Amino acid sequence: MEIQSAVKALLALAQETRLTVFRLLVAAGPEGMNAGAIAATVGVPAATLSFHLKELLHAGLVVARQDGRYIFYSANFAAMDDLIAYLADNCCQGGSCLPKTAAVAATTKRRRQTA
Amino acid sequence: MEIQSAVKALLALAQETRLTVFRLLVAAGPEGMNAGAIAATVGVPAATLSFHLKELLHAGLVVARQDGRYIFYSANFAAMDDLIAYLADNCCQGGSCLPKTAAVAATTKRRRQTA
DNA sequence: CAATCATTTCCATAAAAATGGAAACATGGA
DNA sequence: TCCATGTTTCCATTTTTATGGAAATGATTG
Numbered sequence: 079m080e081i082q083s084a085v086k087a088l089l090a091l092a093q094e095t096r097l098t099v100f101r102l103l104v105a106a107g108p109e110g111m112n113a114g115a116i117a118a119t120v121g122v123p124a125a126t127l128s129f130h131l132k133e134l135l136h137a138g139l140v141v142a143r144q145d146g147r148y149i150f151y152s153a154n155f156a157a158m159d160d161l162i163a164y165l166a167d168n169c170c171q172g173g174s175c176l177p178k179t180a181a182v183a184a185t186t187k188r189r190r191q192t193a
Numbered sequence: 194m195e196i197q198s199a200v201k202a203l204l205a206l207a208q209e210t211r212l213t214v215f216r217l218l219v220a221a222g223p224e225g226m227n228a229g230a231i232a233a234t235v236g237v238p239a240a241t242l243s244f245h246l247k248e249l250l251h252a253g254l255v256v257a258r259q260d261g262r263y264i265f266y267s268a269n270f271a272a273m274d275d276l277i278a279y280l281a282d283n284c285c286q287g288g289s290c291l292p293k294t295a296a297v298a299a300t301t302k303r304r305r306q307t308a
Numbered sequence: 309c310a311a312t313c314a315t316t317t318c319c320a321t322a323a324a325a326a327t328g329g330a331a332a333c334a335t336g337g338a
Numbered sequence: 339t340c341c342a343t344g345t346t347t348c349c350a351t352t353t354t355t356a357t358g359g360a361a362a363t364g365a366t367t368g
Binding site (some may be wrong): 082182 | 258299
């Protein structure tokens with residue numbers, strides 16, 4: 079992952095409404111939720127939500143799929159995984175890491191050996 | 194971790210210069226680096242770096258310590274760990290998670306049971 | 309091909325963040 | 339104390355982002 083992609087993803091998550099939406103979609107699982115339902119749950123006007131969804135979409139953190147006249151948005155779990163891996167990446171050389179970060183780094187290393 | 198803290202941390206990381214600085218400090222380990230060395234390595238004017246360091250400091254992602262006439266900055270590993278845990282938090286119910294995220298979630302769960 | 313409902317685009321406005329030169333503020337050494 | 343060096347504050351400017359009403363677009367049903 080290049081730094082620009084990471085910045086884009088972090089920027090997308092670095093806003094209360096968007097972080098709330100993203101976490102909602104993570105919790106909702108692969109089916110996701112349609113825009114109206116998200117707006118109602120989070121409590122923002124449709125236009126505002128649309129703006130934020132576009133940001134998340136553009137950052138690759140969510141995915142959209144049309145279903146009837148609804149548009150369903152769902153979290154892109156792979157993107158979240160990549161971002162987490164990127165954050166933990168050049169860590170743990172000095173043994174300065176804590177549990178979760180170390181867990182990620184261990185997984186990343188295991189993968190690198192396998193690949 | 195409350196959402197405002199997460200947003201603050203993400204916002205601090207969501208900028209190319211700051212993300213570069215943070216990763217540099219993560220790689221540098223607990224000793225960290227002094228401001229001038231960081232500025233030289235990253236290639237930004239002192240005033241600009243100072244601005245960005247303050248952002249990272251304010252977000253709790255780095256820590257400062259005076260050493261002679263230098264000020265050393267180092268990564269706050271616990272903060273990074275918390276942020277990663279927060280991102281992976283309400284995940285993995287539907288089994289939709291991927292390796293790194295799952296590793297974090299597993300560690301979080303293990304801790305919760307222990308605690 | 310209406311009528312209807314979901315969602316997005318348009319747009320103006322308001323708010324927040326990034327940049328870097330110059331000056332101020334430490335700190336340590338002569 | 340005076341000087342050199344490291345770092346920060348001040349400040350004006352530019353750029354980016356957030357907000358939400360109103361109108362436009364897209365999709366489905368009768």
